[in-house]
Amino acid sequence: MDKSVDLIEKVEKSKTYLGFWIYIMTDCVLFASLFAVYAVLHHNTNGGPSGQSLFSMPYALAETLILLTSSFTSGLSMIAARNNHRSKVIFWLVVTFLLGSTFLYLELHEFNHLVQTGDSWRVSGFLSSYFTLVGTHGLHIFVGLLWMTILTLVVMKRGLTKGSVKGLTLLNIFWHFLDVIWIFIFSVVYLMGHVGL
Amino acid sequence: MKKDNRLTNYAIGYATCILLTLIAYLITGLNYYRNWTIITAIATLAFVQFVIQIVFFLHLSKEKKDRWRLYVFISMVIVVLILVIGSIWIMNSLDNNMMLDQKQSNHYLKSQDGL
Numbered sequence: 001m002d003k004s005v006d007l008i009e010k011v012e013k014s015k016t017y018l019g020f021w022i023y024i025m026t027d028c029v030l031f032a033s034l035f036a037v038y039a040v041l042h043h044n045t046n047g048g049p050s051g052q053s054l055f056s057m058p059y060a061l062a063e064t065l066i067l068l069t070s071s072f073t074s075g076l077s078m079i080a081a082r083n084n085h086r087s088k089v090i091f092w093l094v095v096t097f098l099l100g101s102t103f104l105y106l107e108l109h110e111f112n113h114l115v116q117t118g119d120s121w122r123v124s125g126f127l128s129s130y131f132t133l134v135g136t137h138g139l140h141i142f143v144g145l146l147w148m149t150i151l152t153l154v155v156m157k158r159g160l161t162k163g164s165v166k167g168l169t170l171l172n173i174f175w176h177f178l179d180v181i182w183i184f185i186f187s188v189v190y191l192m193g194h195v196g197l
Numbered sequence: 198m199k200k201d202n203r204l205t206n207y208a209i210g211y212a213t214c215i216l217l218t219l220i221a222y223l224i225t226g227l228n229y230y231r232n233w234t235i236i237t238a239i240a241t242l243a244f245v246q247f248v249i250q251i252v253f254f255l256h257l258s259k260e261k262k263d264r265w266r267l268y269v270f271i272s273m274v275i276v277v278l279i280l281v282i283g284s285i286w287i288m289n290s291l292d293n294n295m296m297l298d299q300k301q302s303n304h305y306l307k308s309q310d311g312l
Binding site for chain 2: 012013018021022025026028029032033035036037039040057061064065068069071072075076079082173176177179180183184186187188191192194195196
């Protein structure tokens with residue numbers, strides 16, 4: 001009964017876990033440099049629109065709450081794994097996947113809307129840095145969703161084995177990390193952009 | 198007992214984060230405060246939420262098994278602070294020390310075949 005708990009504890013003590021953590025920390029540095037670029041360039045609108053006139057706040061809030069909820073449900077899949085509850089793990093992974101893809105859909109929808117109305121990355125330094133920062137986050141979300149799909153299939157087929165539990169633990173911290181990055185995108189790009197930094 | 202604890206932790210983290218997000222969202226609508234007050238408040242709320250997610254979702258603690266993760270985390274924070282604050286600082290003073298304004302510098306660059 002306690003089998004997958006032991007597996008999780010083992011993963012959390014392993015070098016793979018620390019190595020993956022180090023990768024995540026270096027990814028934070030990548031995002032930090034994109035944030036720095038955004039902070040430097042966000043006034044350079046080149047006569048084009050600023051963030052204040054472009055972004056819809058309720059839309060950004062909805063994105064934030066959806067991603068936050070998906071971070072929570074991915075945590076629930078981890079708790080289900082601790083309890084050796086395979087069908088619950090699958091259930092919460094699917095819920096997380098659906099929330100994550102809704103988030104990605106909303107983000108791409110916003111990008112599409114901006115490009116359609118003539119506010120693409122070519123317009124100004126501000127928009128270039130905005131698309132790069134938010135787009136890089138979206139790309140990470142996309143990779144996470146792919147990983148999640150594969151992992152769900154593996155759990156369905158093989159159950160909570162050593163390999164799938166390891167994947168689940170690592171995916172879980174990756175997904176939480178993406179939510180942490182989004183807090184800053186929401187605060188710096190959307191909220192501060194709305195106030196007019 | 199241990200399992201309940203984890204679930205409660207996640208629930209506390211989740212509820213607090215929603216609350217902080219909503220507060221940060223609502224204070225942007227307060228027009229009668231100065232912009233810098235609101236921006237400081239948003240930054241503070243983001244920082245609090247960051248700490249909460251690191252503790253409640255990523256389970257980073259001072260326990261011995263997390264020691265190395267903590268060290269890597271701290272060095273990441275230092276690098277990030279240097280990178281972000283340094284860039285903003287340098288680029289701002291560069292901006293301030295430019296003698297020409299936008300129009301003048303455009304004119305200068307064009308006359309020099311610079312662009």
